[in-house]
Amino acid sequence: MRRDAELYSLILLLGVLAVAPLFSTQYTVRLLTVGLLYGLAAVGFNLLYGYTGLLSFGHAMFWSAGAYGLSIGLVRLGLDPLQSIGLAFLLTLVVALATGYLSLRHTEIYFAMLTLAFAQLIYALIIKLRDVTGGDEGIYGIPRPMGLGEYYYLVLAIVASLVLLAWWIVRTPLGLGFQAVRDNSSRAASVGLDVSRVRLVSYVISALYLSVAGMLYAPLNRAITPDIAFWTFSAIIVIMTIIGGVRRVAGAFIGGLIFIFININAMRFTEFWQLILGLILAILVYLAPEGVSGIVEKVVRRVRG
Amino acid sequence: MSGAEEVLVAEDLHKWFGKLHAVDGVSFRLRRGEVLSIVGPNGAGKTTLLNLISGVVKPDAGRVFLRRSGELVDITGRPPHEVTRLGLGRSFQIPNIFDGLTVEENILISLLTRTGRTGVVRRGYRDFPELEEELSEIIETFGLGEVRGRLGSELSHGMRKKLDIAVSFALRPMVLLLDEPTSGLTQGEKRDMVGLIKGLRGGEYSFIIVEHDLDVVREVSDSLIVMHEGRVLAHDEPEKVLQMSEVISAYLGGYHEAIR
Ligand SMILES: Nc1ncnc2c1ncn2[C@@H]1O[C@H](COP(=O)(O)OP(=O)(O)O)[C@@H](O)[C@H]1O
Ligand SMILES: [Mg+2]
Numbered sequence: 001m002r003r004d005a006e007l008y009s010l011i012l013l014l015g016v017l018a019v020a021p022l023f024s025t026q027y028t029v030r031l032l033t034v035g036l037l038y039g040l041a042a043v044g045f046n047l048l049y050g051y052t053g054l055l056s057f058g059h060a061m062f063w064s065a066g067a068y069g070l071s072i073g074l075v076r077l078g079l080d081p082l083q084s085i086g087l088a089f090l091l092t093l094v095v096a097l098a099t100g101y102l103s104l105r106h107t108e109i110y111f112a113m114l115t116l117a118f119a120q121l122i123y124a125l126i127i128k129l130r131d132v133t134g135g136d137e138g139i140y141g142i143p144r145p146m147g148l149g150e151y152y153y154l155v156l157a158i159v160a161s162l163v164l165l166a167w168w169i170v171r172t173p174l175g176l177g178f179q180a181v182r183d184n185s186s187r188a189a190s191v192g193l194d195v196s197r198v199r200l201v202s203y204v205i206s207a208l209y210l211s212v213a214g215m216l217y218a219p220l221n222r223a224i225t226p227d228i229a230f231w232t233f234s235a236i237i238v239i240m241t242i243i244g245g246v247r248r249v250a251g252a253f254i255g256g257l258i259f260i261f262i263n264i265n266a267m268r269f270t271e272f273w274q275l276i277l278g279l280i281l282a283i284l285v286y287l288a289p290e291g292v293s294g295i296v297e298k299v300v301r302r303v304r305g
Numbered sequence: 306m307s308g309a310e311e312v313l314v315a316e317d318l319h320k321w322f323g324k325l326h327a328v329d330g331v332s333f334r335l336r337r338g339e340v341l342s343i344v345g346p347n348g349a350g351k352t353t354l355l356n357l358i359s360g361v362v363k364p365d366a367g368r369v370f371l372r373r374s375g376e377l378v379d380i381t382g383r384p385p386h387e388v389t390r391l392g393l394g395r396s397f398q399i400p401n402i403f404d405g406l407t408v409e410e411n412i413l414i415s416l417l418t419r420t421g422r423t424g425v426v427r428r429g430y431r432d433f434p435e436l437e438e439e440l441s442e443i444i445e446t447f448g449l450g451e452v453r454g455r456l457g458s459e460l461s462h463g464m465r466k467k468l469d470i471a472v473s474f475a476l477r478p479m480v481l482l483l484d485e486p487t488s489g490l491t492q493g494e495k496r497d498m499v500g501l502i503k504g505l506r507g508g509e510y511s512f513i514i515v516e517h518d519l520d521v522v523r524e525v526s527d528s529l530i531v532m533h534e535g536r537v538l539a540h541d542e543p544e545k546v547l548q549m550s551e552v553i554s555a556y557l558g559g560y561h562e563a564i565r
Contacts, residue, residue, distance in 0.1 A: 168426075168429075169426060171429045171430060171431075172425060172426045172427075172428065172429055172430055173417045173422045173423055173424070173425040173426075173428075173430045174423065174424055174425060174426050175426075175430070176406075176410060176413065176414060176417065176430045177414070177417075177423050177424075179403070179405060179406060179410075180403050180406065180414050182405065183403040183404050183405045183406060183457070184401060184402065184403050184404070186361070186385075186401070187397075187401045187402065187403065187472075188403075188414075189384065189385040189386045189389075190359065190361070190385050190386075190389055190394075190395060190401075190473075191389060191394075191414055191415045191418050191472060191473075191476060192386050192389035192390045192415075192418035192419065192423075192476065193386055193414070193418055193423060194386050195386065198423075201424075
């Protein structure tokens with residue numbers, strides 16, 4: 001079955017990622033770690049976008065809720081790691097439930113604009129609440145409990161579990177409900193699905209994925225700045241998911257991994273990297289709206305005959 | 306039939322769209338096992354009436370009651386997903402299915418909601434053997450076997466129409482509303498659909514069917530309503546109403562043509 005092919009691809013990819021550090025420099029390992037986190041973020045975002053049909057333009061707020069929640073706990077409040085993780089989750093849930101409740105009354109472009117507005121509000125709050133968040137300076141001296149090499153494997157283990165969990169979720173009755181709501185929300189209601197509830201569940205799960213990515217990002221970088229809450233980062237989350245392909249969990253994951261390398265290389269060679277990124281995206285949307293994973297699938301199908 | 310208990314009661318329903326009185330004081334009672342057909346020209350308010358009953362549109366006045374464990378319960382203004390869970394299913398005039406899902410998945414959603422499993426995450430949606438059996442039965446009944454693995458978006462109009470009804474039927478609703486179930490179907494598909502409805506008639510299920518084809522109406526209905534400009538012009542046994550509608554058409558002018 002085609003579906004299992006996705007699982008095998010994911011396992012293969014994760015296997016490659018597990019041995020990759022053996023052949024990499026410190027610099028590349030660091031980049032790979034960010035790639036994993038971007039991949040995780042894209043997978044989480046795509047549960048809401050690709051699978052539930054809601055385009056959020058504010059997902060940076062959940063990455064930030066995780067990163068800031070953890071960092072505030074560790075650095076400002078002097079909590080232990082577990083308590084700080086708890087704080088980060090709590091903060092994420094509060095933000096997700098409040099913004100979800102208010103923005104999920106709308107769909108499509110109105111939903112996108114509302115999430116964007118709420119995310120910018122949170123960005124403004126981060127800048128304003130200088131005592132807690134460090135304002136535009138951010139938070140420094142976030143401890144990382146281990147060396148970069150080991151941290152990579154911690155991140156890989158968590159990301160792998162969550163990506164496989166997402167692969168599973170979309171195959172459960174809950175995930176089928178997401179897809180029904182995406183395809184046709186009025187029909188979904190007329191077969192007995194509580195559409196608002198389904199959307200909220202998807203929104204919160206999606207937010208938690210972003211939050212975990214943000215929580216893992218803070219100790220990697222040892223510092224966070226408000227950039228991670230700015231709207232451009234929300235746009236990046238959207239873009240990398242589309243690059244990878246929204247029809248599959250594996251697609252979004254690959255998108256995150258690819259993105260970090262396009263981004264770094266384009267940045268290295270030209271200051272017009274944002275233009276290049278825009279071009280790649282435009283070409284992709286025109287020629288391969290199903291993203292990189294869609295292209296791969298087509299090729300594989302052709303090779304098999 | 307006349308002795309069977311009432312499963313659905315509509316009382317003096319009204320709906321305005323701006324100045325248009327789309328549904329104007331409609332009342333009727335539907336009994337268990339009954340097939341009630343509704344005919345009337347385009348714009349008569351038939352679809353709107355179904356929308357009022359199923360909760361898709363809220364009535365401006367009037368009430369809808371549905372039998373629920375022995376009692377008639379007021380369901381007026383309840384959201385569609387609640388009305389569905391209380392035992393009322395419907396299909397749509399323009400086939401309304403899940404385009405990105407396969408035929409099997411489309412029907413499975415109904416089976417999952419009906420059995421209260423929509424929030425389940427411990428099992429895959431294809432891991433319910435008891436539902437798979439029922440799924441195959443429904444696919445067989447509706448003649449969807451050849452396309453069971455296809456996406457909704459890949460189906461012909463006729464297949465979409467059947468799937469739409471199969472999705473509603475899989476809810477095993479006490480009352481099933483069908484909005485023009487044979488429109489756009491080939492003659493053969495029409496026969497199948499009539500056979501299907503007749504096969505289900507007289508049992509636990511009750512139907513309200515909006516239908517233009519008077520031969521179909523004659524064949525399947527226990528009672529017939531003629532609607533015009535939001536009002537019920539006649540409600541009686543099909544043959545009586547059809548005779549009467551000849552008379553009505555005489556002074557409405559071309560009306561009989563219109564309902565064909
Ligand atoms: N949502 C709506 N907004 C405004 N007018 C509507 C709406 N739905 C239906 N109508 C109008 O109400 C009248 C009845 O429509 P409808 O119930 O679809 O008729 P029928 O199904 O009998 O053809 C029509 O004139 C139609 O244009
Ligand atoms: Mg109609």
